[in-house]
Amino acid sequence: MPSPVTSDLHIDALLTEISLAYMNEDGDYIADRAFPAVYVDKQSDKLLEFDDGFFQADEGDSLRRAPGGLPHEVDYKVTTSASYYADAYAAAHGIPDEDRGNADAVFNLDEEAVRLVTEVLRIKREKDFATDFLTTGIWHASGDKAGSTDFTKWNDASSDPFTDIEDGKRTIKGSISRWPNKLVMGDIVWYRLRHHPDILDRIKYGATPQNPANVSRQLVAALLELDEVLVGSAVRRSSNEGASTLTKARIVDDDALLMFTPSSPSRMTPAAGYTFFWAAAFGGQRVPQIIERYRDIPGRHRDVVAAHSWFDQKKTVKNAGYFFSDCVD
Numbered sequence: 001m002p003s004p005v006t007s008d009l010h011i012d013a014l015l016t017e018i019s020l021a022y023m024n025e026d027g028d029y030i031a032d033r034a035f036p037a038v039y040v041d042k043q044s045d046k047l048l049e050f051d052d053g054f055f056q057a058d059e060g061d062s063l064r065r066a067p068g069g070l071p072h073e074v075d076y077k078v079t080t081s082a083s084y085y086a087d088a089y090a091a092a093h094g095i096p097d098e099d100r101g102n103a104d105a106v107f108n109l110d111e112e113a114v115r116l117v118t119e120v121l122r123i124k125r126e127k128d129f130a131t132d133f134l135t136t137g138i139w140h141a142s143g144d145k146a147g148s149t150d151f152t153k154w155n156d157a158s159s160d161p162f163t164d165i166e167d168g169k170r171t172i173k174g175s176i177s178r179w180p181n182k183l184v185m186g187d188i189v190w191y192r193l194r195h196h197p198d199i200l201d202r203i204k205y206g207a208t209p210q211n212p213a214n215v216s217r218q219l220v221a222a223l224l225e226l227d228e229v230l231v232g233s234a235v236r237r238s239s240n241e242g243a244s245t246l247t248k249a250r251i252v253d254d255d256a257l258l259m260f261t262p263s264s265p266s267r268m269t270p271a272a273g274y275t276f277f278w279a280a281a282f283g284g285q286r287v288p289q290i291i292e293r294y295r296d297i298p299g300r301h302r303d304v305v306a307a308h309s310w311f312d313q314k315k316t317v318k319n320a321g322y323f324f325s326d327c328v329d
Contacts, residue, residue, distance in 0.1 A: 014106045023119050028234040030252065031129035032122075032275065032288055034184050035313055038265045039279035039286045043310065044085040050268065051077040056177065084312040086278035089124060091117040092306035094296060100303070113305035114291055121289050121307045125275075126234050126251045129313055133273065134184070134255045139321035142171050147254075147326040155192040155328040162198055165224055168258045168322035175319035176270040180260045181226055185327070186252040187233035192328040194220065227263070254328050259321040272320035278310035 054076035062072045093113040103109055136144045145151055145164070152159035165183070172180045185193070193199065194215040202223055203215065217229040232252030239247040259272035282290045289309035296302045
């Protein structure tokens with residue numbers, strides 16, 4: 001009797017221990033960290049802004065008070081013309097009953113649906129942030145510095161990124177009376193900057209063979225006297241679904257934005273921008289987006305997993321940002 005062949009002894013099946021998927025890591029996204037989140041009760045409202053200059057008035061000798069005299073009276077003005085509107089965004093994925101019944105053990109259809117709709121909305125916020133705020137004509141009029149035109153690109157060893165950034169810091173401080181605390185950049189800028197000789201020179205004397213110089217974002221932030229260096233490295237699909245060739249692109253490119261935002265939403269504090277999330281639409285939850293699961297309409301025979309977000313990314317103080325475009329090659 002002939003022996004069984006290999007194909008008789010084993011039928012290929014999907015492994016349950018591993019699967020392969022392509023998505024951004026949490027740390028790749030920066031939009032939700034660049035602008036502090038404000039969780040609001042109403043979908044739209046106005047913003048209160050104290051007019052510039054009144055709290056920095058130099059009244060000079062008019063403050064001198066004669067014995068028995070009245071104190072010099074000072075005043076301020078406010079503006080309420082700015083507003084936000086938290087538009088609704090949503091993404092959904094259907095799970096037919098047939099798929100649920102036939103799926104092999106390696107699949108977790110609900111978990112996969114949650115990841116899918118979550119990532120699509122995160123990419124939306126990231127892309128909106130890059131498109132609306134990492135561009136020229138948005139921030140301080142003295143900013144909008146272009147590489148090769150206004151400064152030597154930072155991949156050039158002869159460039160001086162510290163002075164370029166310090167100039168931006170002083171400009172913001174002189175305008176809003178706050179030192180900037182965040183530097184946002186694309187990952188190509190970061191990887192060029194971390195190898196710049198000026199940065200390596202400032203840290204090399206603390207290195208040892210056992211602990212070589214490690215140029216971390218925290219270290220560069222400390223050297224620049226900033227709270228954070230945020231590096232955007234999220235990738236989006238740039239080709240249409242079903243295109244013959246799949247193409248991808250970085251969402252944040254070769255630009256950098258120096259800015260001031262408070263660590264949390266604050267009164268009487270300037271801020272480059274906020275992201276307003278309509279918390280009431282989330283049932284009061286203080287989260288960027290919510291996941292909803294529901295049974296589809298009768299006759300569809302499927303479950304639906306949907307992500308919802310109501311938000312408005314809003315520039316609030318123009319002079320709290322200083323933009324560098326085309327920083328590196």
